[in-house]
Amino acid sequence: xxxxxxxxxxxxxxxxxxxxxxxxxxxxxxxxxxxxxxxxxxxxxxxxxxxxxxxxxxxxxxxxxxxxxxxxxxxxxxxxxxxxxxxxxxxxxxxxxxxxxxxxxxxxxxxxxxxxxxxxxxxxxxxxxxxxxxxxxxxxxxxxxxxxxxxxxxxxxxxxxxxxxxxxxxxxxxxxxxxxxxxxxxxxxxxxxxxxxxxxxxxxxxxxxxxxxxxxxxxxxxxxxxxxxxxxxxxxxxx
Amino acid sequence: xxxxxxxxxxxxxxxxxxxxxxxxxxxxxxxxxxxxxxxxxxxxxxxxxxxxxxxxxxxxxxxxxxxxxxxxxxxxxxxxxxxxxxxxxxxxxxxxxxxxxxxxxxxxxxxxxxxxxxxxxxxxxxxxxxxxxxxxxxxxxxxxxxxxxxxxxxxxxxxxxxxxxxxxxxxxxxxxxxxxxxxxxxxxxxxxxxxxxxxxxxxxxxxxxxxxxxxxxxxxxxxxxxxxxxxxxxxxxxxxxxxxxxxxxxxxxxxxxxxxxxxxxxxxx
Numbered sequence: 001x002x003x004x005x006x007x008x009x010x011x012x013x014x015x016x017x018x019x020x021x022x023x024x025x026x027x028x029x030x031x032x033x034x035x036x037x038x039x040x041x042x043x044x045x046x047x048x049x050x051x052x053x054x055x056x057x058x059x060x061x062x063x064x065x066x067x068x069x070x071x072x073x074x075x076x077x078x079x080x081x082x083x084x085x086x087x088x089x090x091x092x093x094x095x096x097x098x099x100x101x102x103x104x105x106x107x108x109x110x111x112x113x114x115x116x117x118x119x120x121x122x123x124x125x126x127x128x129x130x131x132x133x134x135x136x137x138x139x140x141x142x143x144x145x146x147x148x149x150x151x152x153x154x155x156x157x158x159x160x161x162x163x164x165x166x167x168x169x170x171x172x173x174x175x176x177x178x179x180x181x182x183x184x185x186x187x188x189x190x191x192x193x194x195x196x197x198x199x200x201x202x203x204x205x206x207x208x209x210x211x212x213x214x215x216x217x218x219x220x221x222x223x224x225x226x227x228x229x230x231x232x233x234x235x236x237x238x239x
Numbered sequence: 240x241x242x243x244x245x246x247x248x249x250x251x252x253x254x255x256x257x258x259x260x261x262x263x264x265x266x267x268x269x270x271x272x273x274x275x276x277x278x279x280x281x282x283x284x285x286x287x288x289x290x291x292x293x294x295x296x297x298x299x300x301x302x303x304x305x306x307x308x309x310x311x312x313x314x315x316x317x318x319x320x321x322x323x324x325x326x327x328x329x330x331x332x333x334x335x336x337x338x339x340x341x342x343x344x345x346x347x348x349x350x351x352x353x354x355x356x357x358x359x360x361x362x363x364x365x366x367x368x369x370x371x372x373x374x375x376x377x378x379x380x381x382x383x384x385x386x387x388x389x390x391x392x393x394x395x396x397x398x399x400x401x402x403x404x405x406x407x408x409x410x411x412x413x414x415x416x417x418x419x420x421x422x423x424x425x426x427x428x429x430x431x432x433x434x435x436x437x438x439x440x441x442x443x444x445x446x447x448x449x450x451x452x453x454x455x456x457x458x459x460x461x462x463x464x465x466x467x468x469x470x471x472x473x474x475x476x477x478x479x480x481x482x483x484x485x486x487x488x489x490x491x492x493x494x495x496x497x498x499x500x501x502x503x504x505x506x507x508x
Binding site: 052143 | 242243246254327331333334335337338339343
C-alpha cells in the first residue's frame with residue numbers, strides 16, 4: 001500500500017484536556033478515507049494536525065514523506081474547515097478566483113471549481129447572501145481549486161440536501177480515481193459506506209481502521225451504525 | 240509573492256468597502272481643502288480663500304490630510320485588508336494551503352501599497368481638476384508645480400498614508416480582528432495625538448521633545464515642509480523634512496516587520 005499520511009503515537013492536548021491519546025494510523029494514497037466518530041471525538045483536531053495548524057505534544061505525522069505543515073506540502077493540500085472560510089463580502093466567483101490566484105491559476109480553473117460544487121448558477125452571488133449549505137460549498141470550491149494531491153474535508157456534506165450530497169461524494173470519488181488522497185470527516189454513518197477505508201475514532205482513540213466491509217464483518221452486522229456501536233461496547237468491555 | 244499580490248489585488252479591487260473609503264477620502268479632501276475655503280473667501284477666513292485653492296498650492300493641498308483624517312482612512316484600509324482574514328476565518332485556509340505565511344503577508348502589503356498609491360494619486364488628480372476649475376472661474380493665472388515637486392509630493396503622501404496603513408495592519412494582526420484595531424487606531428490618531436500636541440506639549444517640555452519622535456507630528460512636519468498650511472489639523476513644522484521623512488519611513492518599516500513577525504510566530508485560530 002502506497003502511504004499518503006502516516007500518524008505515529010500522536011498526543012494532542014487542547015487546554016488541560018488530552019484530545020488524542022497516542023493515535024496511530026496510515027492513510028493510503030489515491031483513496032477516500034472516512035474519519036468517523038461522534039462530535040468531540042477528536043476528528044477536527046486530527047485533521048488540523050495533518051494540515052499542520054495544530055500544536056502537537058508528542059508523536060509524528062508525515063504527509064507524502066514530509067513532516068505535516070512543512071512548506072513543500074502547502075501547494076499539494078486543500079483544506080475545508082468545518083465553518084466555511086470564505087469572504088462574505090465577495091461573490092462565489094470572486095472567492096474562487098482569489099484562491100486560484102494564490103496558486104498562480106486563472107479564472108478558468110476557478111470557474112471549474114465553482115461548477116464542480118454545483119454553484120454555477122450562484123457564481124455571481126455574494127457569499128454573505130447564500131444559505132449555509134451553499135456557503136459550505138463555496139468554501140469547498142476554494143479548497144479544491146488548486147487541484148491538490150491531498151484534500152482534507154471537515155464535514156463537507158453538513159447542511160446539503162441528499163441529491164447534492166450524492167453529487168459531492170461522486171466528485172470526491174472521481175478526485176481519488178485521478179490520484180488524489182481524500183480524508184473526509186463525518187459523524188453520519190450512512191456516508192461511511194461511500195469510503196474505501198474507515199477510521200473510527202472515539203474519545204481520541206482509534207477503535208477501527210479498515211474497509212467498510214471488514215468493519216461490518218468484524219462487528220457481525222451489515223449496519224455500519226450498529227457496527228460502530230458494537231465496536232464501542234467491545235472496547236468498553238476490553239477496557 | 241507575485242501570485243499573492245495578484246490575489247490580494249483581486250480582493251481589494253472587488254471589495255466595495257475599499258471604494259467607499261476612497262470616496263470618503265476624496266469627498267473630505269475636496270470639501271475642506273477647496274470648497275470650504277472657496278465658499279468662505281469673503282468671510283473671516285479670507286486669508287485662506289481663493290489664493291490657497293489655486294494650482295500653485297496643489298502639492299500642499301493634496302497631502303495635507305494624510306497626517307490626520309486621510310491617515311485615519313488609510314489605517315482603516317490596512318485593518319480591513321488584514322483583520323478581515325480573522326473575521327472571515329480565512330487565514331487558516333489561506334495560510335495552510337498554497338504560499339507561505341510571509342509570501343501571503345508580503346503580497347498583502349504590496350497590494351495595500353498599490354491601493355494607497357491609488358488613493359494618493361486620486362487626491363492629487365481631483366485637486367488638480369478642482370483647482371484648475373477655481374482658477375478658470377476666478378480668471379486667475381495657473382501656475383502648476385513642477386513634475387519634480389509633484390513626484391516628491393506623491394512620494395511623501397504615499398509614505399505617510401502607507402505608514403498609517405501599516406499601523407492598521409500590525410494592530411489587526413496583534414488583536415486578531417477588525418473592530419478593536421480600528422477603534423484603538425482612531426483613538427490614537429484623532430484623540431491621543433491631538434491631546435499630546437494641544438494639552439500636554441505646552442505644559443511639559445519632555446512631551447514637547449518626545450513628540451518629535453512620534454509618527455503623527457513627523458507626518459505633520461513633512462507635509463508642512465512641502466507647502467501644507469499650518470492651519471490644517473495635525474500640521475506643524477516641528478522637525479526638518481529630512482528627519483520627518485526618515486522617522487515616518489522607520490515607523491512604516493517597523494510596523495510592517497512587527498506584523499510579519501507576529502503572523503509568522505503565532506497560532507492560526
